Structure formats: structure tokens, C-alpha cells
Amino acid sequence: MSDLLKKIESKKRCERYSAKKLPSFPKCKHKTNSTFKCLTLKTQDVARFHQNFYKLNNKVSQDNFILKHCRLSKCHRKRLKDQSRGPKNLSAEYYVTIKNPHKQVRVCKSAFIKILQVGKDRVTGILQRSYKDGGSVAKENRGGNHKKDRYAQRQRSVMTFIESIEAAEPHYCRAKS
Numbered sequence: 001m002s003d004l005l006k007k008i009e010s011k012k013r014c015e016r017y018s019a020k021k022l023p024s025f026p027k028c029k030h031k032t033n034s035t036f037k038c039l040t041l042k043t044q045d046v047a048r049f050h051q052n053f054y055k056l057n058n059k060v061s062q063d064n065f066i067l068k069h070c071r072l073s074k075c076h077r078k079r080l081k082d083q084s085r086g087p088k089n090l091s092a093e094y095y096v097t098i099k100n101p102h103k104q105v106r107v108c109k110s111a112f113i114k115i116l117q118v119g120k121d122r123v124t125g126i127l128q129r130s131y132k133d134g135g136s137v138a139k140e141n142r143g144g145n146h147k148k149d150r151y152a153q154r155q156r157s158v159m160t161f162i163e164s165i166e167a168a169e170p171h172y173c174r175a176k177s
């Protein structure tokens, strides 16, 4: 029973991270002479990029894919007082990798999320987390195994402690007698 539940659960998880919609071609007006080259992308480029993303059917790999195609840049505007809510003025550049010739084409954020069919909040979240970690790749940090690991570690150190007492005991006894 629980195996079946696990199977259903993992199937659900896969579905959540697989493509629901087809990529949509950027509808913005960014032509070649703009910073963003959204409209220089061909339909195949868009489709291939979308496909490469959904080939990865787990969240962490997808997040890393997104990170690999973004470049973070800090806004130089100064932030006021409240530093606690993380980098508010974080801005990023978004790139789509194309073939023939192989290169990265800079696109605007709205084109990027339309092509990948991901929520803009998800992208923002990934970037903010990466920024806080100093630009490292995405990690799953929703607890889970972390807690288990910490517990195991603690248990190990308790065991070592007990062993060390047991090892020390004979001396202690001898000294007393």
C-alpha cells in the first residue's frame, strides 16, 4: 500500500515538472538592434530550448538549467535600511542557447519564462537563493534529508562519546581500588 502511494506520489512529482504547455514564441517587440534579441530566435531554437529544459524531470536539475541561462547582476542603486528581505534590486540577464551557430542569445525575462513555461516567481526565487549562496547552483533546501543527516551525525557523536567513556572506565575503576 505504502509502495503504491509512493509510486503515485513520485509520478505526481514528475508530472508537476514536466511540460504542460508548448513553448510560446516571444511576443515582445525586441528586435536585433535592442539589448534583447528575442525576435531573432527561430521557432526551432525556442522549441529545442524548451525541450532541453523539460528533458530534466526533476526540480533541482531544472533550477540549475535556469541558473545556467541567467547571469545575475546587482543593481547599484543603494538599498535603504531594511536588508533583511534579501536583494531587492537583483536583476538578471536571461539567455537562450541556440544551435547553428552555437551561441547564447540574450532575451528579456518575459520571453524567457514564456519559452520555458515557468512561473516568474519561480525564476526570481531561484535567482535570489543563488545570489544569497554567492552564486552557487540550486539546491533543494526543503528540509527532508538534511534533518536526517543532522540526526545521524548527532547519534554518531553520542556513540563516540559513550565509547570513550567505556574505554576510560577500567582505568577509573583501577584507580579507585
Ligand SMILES: [Zn+2]
Pocket: 026, 028, 029, 030, 036, 038, 039, 107, 108, 111
Ligand atoms: Zn523580448
